Amino acid sequence: MGSWYYETFEGKTRYGVMVRDVLYSAKSDYQKIEILDTIHYGPVLVIDGIFMTGEKEEHFYHEMLVQPAMTTAARMARVLIIGGGDGGTAREILRHPGVQSVVMVEIDPMVVEACRAHMPTLATAWSDPRLDLIIGDGIAYVKRKDLEPFDIIFLDGCDPVGPSEGLFNAEFYGDCKRLLTEGGVFALQTGSPILQQELFVDTVRALKEVFQRVAPYFGPAPLYASDQWSWTLASDSHDHLAVVDQRARLVEKTAKYYNRDIHRAAFAVPNNLREILKPHPGLPLTGEGEDDGGRL
């Protein structure tokens, strides 16, 4: 056997995994990084005591962060990832032959190095010539005025503490919107709708201050607190349910979770969240009708 490792999440819950071995443990300039060899999930990346991704369950999170945007966006030639240093998000994006270039801005080079060495199934993107890895601060990067715009921007960060704190506010979302091509899509993780309901609601509202169309969606993320996770697509003119069949068919050949049925179902907003999101003065109230396709 091994020993139990527990994530204590925001002082509210604990979830444990049985660990055979510690494959990597180091302190970077930003955070404590560990890779644990777990019995059920294989190698698991842990940052500052919080589970980030595990080789045998990461497909839920990465497919759901990436594929709803990739199968519906008007264009996908140029893609930006803020964060994503484990490589899973880049791998999902690069499944699409229509992608010409992906820029990844990751703040912590040690996350990239550790995952590259110990999580091989997430590492396929690193050898793809379309990927350009920039080690730097994503918040500063999206403020730059000299960049070509992107068709899709993905935010793949940690929870909103430490270096990720500035990734959850309207100012950052405004900078991302300015960097999008017309009709471009911004996709991000928006936390646990159960254990981080306030964060989820505040993030959706902050996105609604900036974008015309904001569509949260839901799915499992087995290593994350409460398992139920949320992601959100934000844009000014994109239809999050208009799946391009050819792209979805390509993804379905290898995806372990995502398919067109999952895509449609994921955008159904549970009643309790509709109620909470409704009373938001000054913003158009959609989401409670029959014909809005789940957009809020």
Ligand code: SPD
């Ligand atoms: N509570 C953990 C949330 C972490 C979300 N990002 C994980 C990064 C995986 N690429």
